[in-house]
Amino acid sequence: MTDDSPSPSRNLAPRFEFIEWRLVWEGHLNRSDLEARFGISTPQASIDLRNYREAAGDNIEYNATEKRFVRSSGMKPRFLRVSANRLLLQLRALVNGVIKRDDVPFSQLPSVDVAPEIVRDVRITVLQTILTAIRSKKAISIHYRSLTSTRWRDVAPHALAFDGHRWHARAYCCERREFRDFVLTRIERLGRLRPASFDPENDLAWQNKIELLLCPHPGLSEAQSEAIQRDYDMRDGVRRIEMRLSLAYYFIKRLNLDIDVLEPARAQIRLANLSEVEAAIVRAGKESKELCAEARGCR
Template sequence: MAEDEKRPWTQSRRFEFIEWKLFWEGALNRSDLEDTFEISTPQASVDLRRYRELASDNIEYDATSRSFRPTPDIKPVFLNASANRLLLQLKAWLTGALPRREVWFRDLPSIDMAPDIARNVDVECLRLILDAIRSKRSVEVRYQSLTNSRTRRIAPHALAFDGYRWHVRAWACDRDDFRDFVLTRIDKISVGPKVDFDPADDLEWNTRITLDLRPHPGLTEEQEQAIRRDYAMEGGRREIDVRLSMAYYFIKRMNLDLVDLPPARAQIYLKNLAEINKAVEEARAQAKQRVTERAGGRTSIGE
């Protein structure tokens, strides 16, 4: 058995904390371990001694400040040193999704974010939908669309976040197809009967496609360089793998379907937009054919 497999998870977590403090704050005191993990001074000393044995090239003691410092060439072993991860943690703290103790800065930098309009999902609604996914049951919901409010029977099989709202991906028993339903538009929900449907037939959900993003052709060379850097493009393009059912939301959110936007506002364009639209149409047609064949001519799989 490898040594890291024998090491208690709690100690590995403390080793991760040591590297986090060294990497992101540039300093670590023994008291940081004691206060964060509520451990004794002897235990903190053991952790520091053991870490120095395992990763001596990452840490050194500064007698002047009486603290541990990172070496110039620190290479974390226990920490996933990701800027995106850290920024997501800071965002989670700002929104209240992460408690302060989970953000390991001793002194938080000054941070803020533009206001976001929270869409609160009802806890009972989510609980019943998760249960329906596990048990392959349907739920009766009163759903408020932009055109009407009515009771529908749906059989959920997945959850999806479009960047703004959470949806449930479900078999719509009254329409004989797979659709997205915004969770916050469900104002009543109850348990329904089991439904004979196969999530594998949802080809829009199960099919992935690559979005080919490029700098907008109307940009200047200097502007293109900025956009290529912003979107981490390689060879003047950025490829994004996405489910067909989620491609629609990404395209709308990034305004990739609006061809008349000024180049500086659009910034990027989707080179294979026509291919994406065709793939969605084909997936829907093939899914309908599969459902019809499997249902043996019945009017609804849900009946």
Template sequence: RSSSFSPVFHQPDAAQYLSQLRSLSDGIIAAEDSWIGGLPSFACAPTPARGVSPKILRAMVTAIKRHEAIEVFYQSMSSPDPVWRWIEPHALVFDGFRWHARAHCPRSGAFKDFVLSRITESRSSKPADARSLDDSDWEEQVDLQIAPHPELSAGQRKAIELDYGMENGLTIIPVRRAMLYYALKRLGLDTDPAARRPQDQQIVLLNAAEIRSGTRVGSVSQPEGPHYA
């Protein structure tokens, strides 16, 4: 060891620590693979396992990296039976519960979200025509201005500010417009805040009118619907 040697210690990071606990709970990593020396007692709300095939995931990642279209056997909510269809994926998307492929659908001419667990087979591939830059909802970013519900007490508002790391009663969450539907739903902001008790709603979207006025019909990404796979 030379005189210039300087040890590098792991910097404390609460988010990484808690992420490790969640990965352990979900069975993603084993206890012996975790860098946490002594595990505390912990529990996580269960999340249903999503049946994503490793073979399908590999084919999708390969298509994205090579800028290829891929033919997949897909079960849509709008069809009684799965069908073969071409898609041109350019990104993987996690909505908080499940993984999707963000892809251009040549059949409809639109960019859609294809749930990976609903793809049971893949076969042919070919060069893709569409590019990620053509996906305007993917390229556009919107900022969600989140604040405590105004009808909460001062103490309750303070608690919410701590929960969301707010400064001066506000936090800004950047999100791709293609992910807006998922973000609002996960934050409980996809319905009228007046429909729930302030203690249940907890937060409000200050720039709701601005966000929704910029939303074109069919532009907010969602897993199923007339404009989506």
């Protein structure tokens, strides 16, 4: 609901949002749509539409030829926060089985598909235990499989992070006395919780953010550069993205922003302040480790 909108009753609010959703994304609706969605009677659906027209009559018209309500040409939603990105994310989640069909209230679902994703299933017990450790501010023993070894590690997680492909536990490593990321799907077994003394504020790569400056690859033609600027919603040739230092590392790797040998048409973008970001990541890690040297750690 927009800030200047009247506040409908608790029962009416979701119905007003639904009315505007259908008007925005399908352009029309009938009384029967409200009846089916909310399990209400035809008289109640008529009352809801009358109430909506009293509150936002400029948004809706009745088309006698089509025998249904349609979106007005100058519609300005008052009870729905409209987001194309949110709808597309919902469609993606629907195709991937994350949400149900009713969560996307199209009367007729458009044909939609997404490229297959490599799903990394996190075990429920792993996530439950990590969340418990975060809430209780305790350490947990994990049998962890890294690329170099498989062994028990004592870690004290304080946050969860998604790098675009995998979920991590952001945690204080009791052995190395520094903050690191642990991929949740690589945790094979769980040990016991134990007391831990650490300060998440000392995780400077997590606590501090930096602005990344994305720009078109300089090797692109003018027409190609303009296409990339539009694709990435750049302003004056730059897309500014703020993120945590710990996630900036993964962002750079995922988009190959630290590789200079790619062809311009394949690379498409460059990070204008790559050296600044990399230096900030290294500096945060060094300073954070110095702060952790004095902590009591895990017991």
